[in-house]
Amino acid sequence: MDKTNYNHSIKCSVNQCTNHAEGDSYCALSQISVGTHESEPTEVKCTDCESFKVK
Template identity: 75%
Template structure:
């Protein structure tokens, strides 16, 4: 994956993710998967980027 190819549709500030675009606050993936770890999510903190891969 080319990490210098910013996906300007996906903003991201998680620099510890290996999908984080180098040199900007964007994701280098063409798409991401968003999920939840809660049975009944009600807050933003209940959602997860399931495309996250630790660097």
């Protein structure tokens, strides 16, 4: 994956993710999947980036 050609539509500050764009706060994927770990999510912290992969 070319991490210098990142997606300006997906902001990301999780440097520990293998999909994080090198040198900037963006995701290097063309799309991501967002999900939840709650049965009835009511707050931002209830959502997850399911495309996350640890470096």
